[in-house]
Amino acid sequence: MYRVVRTAAYAALLADRADRDQAHADRDQTMADLRRALDDLAEIRDAGVEEQRVLDDGLREVIRQVTAARDAARAELDAARIELEAARAQVLLDAEDRVALRALLRMARKQHGHADRVYALYRYGALHSLHRSMEVAEQAAEAVHPPRGGWTASRPGAALPPAAEVDWRIQPLALSTP
Structure with missing residues (x-):
């Protein structure tokens, strides 16, 4: 067992x-x-x-x-x-x-009742003054800045360079009778 x-x-x-x-x-x-x-x-x-x-x-x-x-x-x-x-x-x-x-x-x-045009003097495109002749406008600009000579003036109807690119510009403006 x-x-x-x-x-x-x-x-x-x-x-x-x-x-x-x-x-x-x-x-x-x-x-x-x-x-x-x-x-x-x-x-x-x-x-x-x-x-x-x-x-x-x-x-x-x-x-x-x-x-x-x-x-x-x-x-x-x-x-x-x-x-x-x-x-x-x-x-x-x-x-x-x-x-x-x-x-x-x-x-x-x-x-100037007898003038048929005036000359606008611009400085960098902004109106500076108006004058009865080109010479007077040049003298006004010379009193402020540039030497006499070397001026370029635009002819009526001629293309203008951009105003901001030009120190001084003289532009003839025709006077019309009112």
């Missing part, structure tokens, strides 16, 4: 040992699977981090480009505003010049 118990106990021990070995093998397999899963997760995480970094870099570049475009548009708008203000000021000056020129022409007609 002792032998039967011993054989049965030995068989049970062998069965327990086989179950234990199987449990250890299952545990080792599960641990290996878990390590592989952790490695896969780490790779996925690293890939996600890299993808996020690339997206962040791309977003920063887009923000930089949009900011540069915005700044350029603001600068262009500021330049346009300045240009508009200058144009408005020029229109006002032109209107003031026309009024002053009309007044000077009226005075010239009253003072």
Whole structure:
């Protein structure tokens, strides 16, 4: 009987040992699977981090480009505003010049009823004064700045260079009777 118990106990021990070995093998397999899963997760995480970094870099570049475009548009708008203000000021000056020129022409007609023209002296396109002759206009300009000689005068109907490019200009203006 002792032998039967011993054989049965030995068989049970062998069965327990086989179950234990199987449990250890299952545990080792599960641990290996878990390590592989952790490695896969780490790779996925690293890939996600890299993808996020690339997206962040791309977003920063887009923000930089949009900011540069915005700044350029603001600068262009500021330049346009300045240009508009200058144009408005020029229109006002032109209107003031026309009024002053009309007044000077009226005075010239009253003072010199016999003259058929007057000579307008311009400095950088702005009316400086009116004179009864070319020589008097030259003398008036010489009193302020340029030496005598080297003058260029426009002929009636001739194309003129831009006013802002000419220091002094004498232009004959015909007087018409009112």
